[in-house]
Amino acid sequence: MAEPGTILAASGLGKRFGALVVLGDVDFAVREGEAVGIVGPNGAGKTTLLNVLSGAYPPSAGRVTFRGQDVSALDAAARCRRGIARSHQIPRPFSGMTVFENLLVAARAGGGLRGRAAELRCLDALEQCAMMPLANRRGETLGLLDRKRLELARALATGPQVLLLDEIGGGLTDGEAADLVGIIQAIRARGIAVVWIEHIVHILVQVVGRLVCMDAGRVIAEGAPGDVLRDAAVIDAYLGPSAHAHPVG
């Protein structure tokens, strides 16, 4: 797994909840600055993979390495301080704090910054995510789309090397999705690796260079987005075995 340039890797990763196996023997790696998309039908284990990578859950089997170091035993907070940040599929704003204060938590705790350096990091992340006008609004007053952008801005304020995004584009209009693509491309341009789970494949492929398709807790296809979307196993997973005549994508 210690391929040069690999920043975050999982090997033999498994996660079970009681008798339910959600992830079985997943191998997964991201190179520095790379953008990888993860697709798969509902229940494929995508969010669980993200949770195990970020440290929200400990793995039941296998290990997670960051820059070659085993981080499997670290909790989410410790992994975030090392440079692995994530957004949540269902936004979790700090509702009693302003948007700026939400980011300040991230810049101070996750980014280890103090004073004006922390403020500048937050202002930069707000600007990057086009949220500056909302800086003084309390978290609880935001609508769903702004909450999703807050997830992104907050993760960015930790100063990550890897950004794990969980369905950040769900429910967006085409125009909003285009804005989001622009934001994530700009984040990539800073050399931050991105792992992005998304159902809306056409916005995903505008950003990622590689696509991983999961089904039933396993990786069933991996490679260039076009190839993965034409893969027979992927089509089976989404549409059932009789759908080969009508490829998706």
Added chain:
Amino acid sequence: MSGPDLIVQRWTTRSAWFVAAMGALVVLLALGPTVFSAGLTDRLTTLFIYVILGAMWNALAGYGGLVSVGQQAFFGLGAYAAIRLSHAEVPVYPAIVLAGLAVGVLSLAVGEVMLRLRGGEFAVGMWVVAELAHLLVNLDPLVQGETGTSLIALNAVGAVARRGYNYWLALATMAALLGVLFALLRGRVGTAIQSIRDDEQAAGSLGVRVLPTKRIVFVLAATGCAMAGALWLSTAITFQPKAYFSVQWTAYMIFMTLVGGIGTFEGPVLGAVLFFLVETFFGARGVWYLVGLGAAALAFSLFLPRGMFGALDQRFSLRLLPLGYRVMLPGLLLRRGESGRG
């Protein structure tokens, strides 16, 4: 517009004046015993203890989301520790201060267990801790069960001097605890603890050290409540476990915090003043006074969930204390941002 050019405002002219005025008020109050009547001096000592109790419960519940219905544990233990220390020949006023600090150290151990509980489990668990503390204190022969004992060493201090010492110690403790809380909330602990209150899991995912942050606030609140208990003992002299480990203390803290404004620094201080006034004028009405307190707390949480100060602050944007952060946006952006408020 570019991010790095923007100013993040904390102090305003108004907040600078307000903090200066509060500092001046504490200095003026320090003259108290030399100016005020004996009765007023005693009453104000009580008020300072109430302010401590309200502020500490608010630190725990309002900023940390740690709703405790067992803070009387520390109030009672503070008084008990003062009795014990004084019995061990520690001079009486140092014993009162040391009692608060000793219970603060003990609360580290209590917190190791209790802070792993969440929400309702923590709330009820703290009540169990209080009951347990009450029972354990009763096992000490020195306390003589519910008969209780007294801080006998206080008798060596003359009545007039005692009144003054009690007042000054209560005032100094209140000012110090409010100062520590203010400094904590202004710094990184302040943002971290509020993020834990709002969403513990999200806070963790952003690198917040959840348990150590909660521990700071828990120990501060325990130390403050223990100091309040020891100070109360210095005014009451007698120690009957049932009176000190009574859940009514926490009920008072909740009342002051809810009515004044939970999650605001100023709120519980305002709540303590109000509680003090209500008690001064209606305290003699017995049961109906307690019924009135309960009804008022209920009405506030239903109709003014952020309390008196919260409502005033929202209505007039008071921002009396520099605890929050305001990004000074150019006018155009500000209007766009504010238009969706609601």
